[in-house]
Amino acid sequence: xxxxxxxxxxxxxxxxxxxxxxxxxxxxxxxxxxxxxxxxxxxxxxxxxxxxxxxxxxxxxxxxxxxxxxxxxxxxxxxxxxxxxxxxxxxxxxxxxxxxxxxxxxxxxxxxxxxxxxxxxxxxxxxxxxxxxxxxxxxxx
Amino acid sequence: xxxxxxxxxxxxxxxxxxxxxxxxxxxxxxxxxxxxxxxxxxxxxxxxxxxxxxxxxxxxxxxxxxxxxxxxxxxxxxxxxxxxxxxxxxxxxxxxxxxxxxxxxxxxxxxxxxxxxxxxxxxxxxxxxxxxxxxxxxxxx
DNA sequence: GTCACTGCAAATAATTTGCAAAGCA
DNA sequence: TGCTTTGCAAATTATTTGCAGTGAC
Numbered sequence: 069x070x071x072x073x074x075x076x077x078x079x080x081x082x083x084x085x086x087x088x089x090x091x092x093x094x095x096x097x098x099x100x101x102x103x104x105x106x107x108x109x110x111x112x113x114x115x116x117x118x119x120x121x122x123x124x125x126x127x128x129x130x131x132x133x134x135x136x137x138x139x140x141x142x143x144x145x146x147x148x149x150x151x152x153x154x155x156x157x158x159x160x161x162x163x164x165x166x167x168x169x170x171x172x173x174x175x176x177x178x179x180x181x182x183x184x185x186x187x188x189x190x191x192x193x194x195x196x197x198x199x200x201x202x203x204x205x206x207x208x209x
Numbered sequence: 210x211x212x213x214x215x216x217x218x219x220x221x222x223x224x225x226x227x228x229x230x231x232x233x234x235x236x237x238x239x240x241x242x243x244x245x246x247x248x249x250x251x252x253x254x255x256x257x258x259x260x261x262x263x264x265x266x267x268x269x270x271x272x273x274x275x276x277x278x279x280x281x282x283x284x285x286x287x288x289x290x291x292x293x294x295x296x297x298x299x300x301x302x303x304x305x306x307x308x309x310x311x312x313x314x315x316x317x318x319x320x321x322x323x324x325x326x327x328x329x330x331x332x333x334x335x336x337x338x339x340x341x342x343x344x345x346x347x348x349x350x
Numbered sequence: 351g352t353c354a355c356t357g358c359a360a361a362t363a364a365t366t367t368g369c370a371a372a373g374c375a
Numbered sequence: 376t377g378c379t380t381t382g383c384a385a386a387t388t389a390t391t392t393g394c395a396g397t398g399a400c
Contacts, residue, residue, distance in 0.1 A: 070297055070298055075297065087379090088379075088380090089373085089374050089375070089378095089379055089380065090374075090375095091373080091374070091379090091380065091381080093380085093381075094380095098297070101295055101296075101297040102297040105298075105315070106313075107294035107295060107296050107313050108294060108295060109292040109293060109294050109295070109364095110292070110293065110295075110364080110365080111292070111364090113295070123381095123382080124381090124382090125381075125382045125383070126365095126382095127365085127366075127367085127381085127382070127383080127384095128380080128381055128382070130364090130365060130366075131366090131380080131381085132380095133293075133295055134366095135380095136295075137295075140299075140335060141297065141299075142295045142296065142297045143295070143296050143299065143335075143336050143338075144293050144294065144295060144296075145290070145293075145294040145295065145296050145304060145313055145338075146287055146288065146289050146290050146294070146304065146306055146313070146340060147287065147288055147290050147292075147293040147294065148287050149286070149287050149288050150365090150388085150389080151250040151251070151252070151288075151388095151389070152250060152251065152274075152285050152286075152288040152389085152390085153248035153249060153250050153285065153286040153287070153288065154242055154248060154249060154250070154251075154254070154274055154277075154278075154283045154284070154285060154286065155242075155248050155283060155284050155285075155286050156211055156216065156239070156242040156243040156282065156283045157211055157246075158281075158282075158284065162325060162328075163286060163287065164328050164331040164332070165287055166331075166332060167335065172247075172248050172286055172287070173331050174246070175325050175327050175328055175331075176327065177325050177327075181339070183339075183341045184303060184316050184318050184339075184341075186316050186317070186318075187303075187305050187316055187341045187343070190305040190307075190314050190316075190343070190345055190346065191305070191307060191343045191344050191345035191346045191347075191348070191349060192343045192344045192349060193341055193342075193343040194281060194284075194308065194342050194343045194344065195284050195341070195342045195343070196339065196340070196341050196342075197284075197286075197339075197340050197341075197342070198322070198325075198337065198338075198339050198340075199287060199337070199338050199339075199340060200324045200325075200328045200334055200336070200337050200338075201334075201335050201336045201337075201338070202328070202331070202332045202333045202334040202335045202336070203332050203333045203335065204331055204332035205331065205332045206332075207332070208332060208333060228354085229354075229355090230353095230354055230355065230398085230399050230400075231399075231400090232354090232355065232356080232398085232399070234355080234356075235355095250389095251389080251390080252389090264356090264357080265356090265357090266356070266357045266358070267357095267390095268356085268357075268358080268359095268390085268391075268392085269355080269356055269357070271389090271390060271391075272355080272356085272391090273355095276355095291363085291364080291390090292363095292364070293364085293365085351400105352399105352400090353398105353399095353400095354397105354398095354399080354400100355396105355397080355398080355399085356395105356396085356397070356398090357394105357395100357396090357397095358393105358394090358395095358396105359392105359393095359394095360391105360392085360393090361390105361391080361392070361393095362389105362390080362391070362392085363388100363389090363390085363391090364387105364388090364389085364390100365386105365387085365388085365389100366385105366386080366387070366388090367384105367385085367386070367387085368383105368384095368385085368386095369382105369383090369384100370381105370382100370383095371380105371381085371382085371383105372379105372380085372381070372382095373378105373379090373380080373381090374377105374378095374379080374380085375376100375377090375378090375379095
């Protein structure tokens with residue numbers, strides 16, 4: 069379980085470091101995401117935050133989520149890329165995905181990645197993919 | 210490297226089994242994806258296939274990609290979900306993602322997932338996530 | 351011959367952006 | 376006070392869908 073207070077503290081520090089302002093909207097959005105254990109989308113975050121801050125707008129939620137990701141406080145689940153890309157290589161593999169520019173690099177690994185046993189409880193397993201997210205050398209400058 | 214001819218053979222067999230027709234559009238789209246080693250998006254596939262089949266339309270490419278995914282011949286890279294979802298848990302973890310309904314389940318694992326050494330050549334690593342794709346029990350019926 | 355598939359055009363839905371006002375540092 | 380951020384509304388962009396004609400089986 070995530071400690072929400074710690075998260076807010078992180079936000080405070082990282083905003084200061086990045087010359088970004090600590091607005092009540094950012095606090096509420098982060099608080100919401102940190103306190104649920106599912107993976108809400110922007111609309112869900114919006115609906116929930118609206119309960120305690122009725123004046124917030126959906127586009128601020130979108131912008132705030134982007135800011136929080138830039139600060140490294142939240143991550144997208146399976147959706148770093150704007151456009152959907154396809155791969156015909158079905159063997160388990162590994163991708164490095166840049167969260168800035170969306171570049172995808174194949175990473176070749178010797179040892180086979182196996183799906184955890186628990187996976188099979190959820191349904192039929194078709195593919196496993198270890199994704200490593202970060203900022204690529206080009207975007208780091 | 211993927212053997213394109215084998216892929217087309219698979220397509221033939223799976224179409225027959227699924228009562229789907231083996232159209233030249235499906236053959237060309239699959240041939241294209243199987244023969245490149247990057248991860249093209251729909252627009253790129255379209256541009257490339259248009260060279261050998263000028264009459265093909267972009268929406269057929271979209272529909273074909275969906276069909277190929279249903280047949281288990283191609284997979285989406287980091288984009289199974291229509292809406293972007295966010296997660297504030299930054300510890301390496303594991304998700305089961307249903308390619309039909311988009312449901313996301315956390316999978317709890319004991320052994321830490323480490324990013325392959327090669328990852329660090331591509332840039333600064335921020336997060337690792339093992340994703341297991343498949344069809345959840347609900348969608349299997 | 352039948353029914354799935356295609357191409358066209360129009361619709362949809364998520365996300366982004368320009369701008370003026372507001373508020374954190 | 377100055378510059379980042381917000382809310383509003385309008386725009387953008389990837390993707391989807393209805394429909395009539397076409398072609399695989």
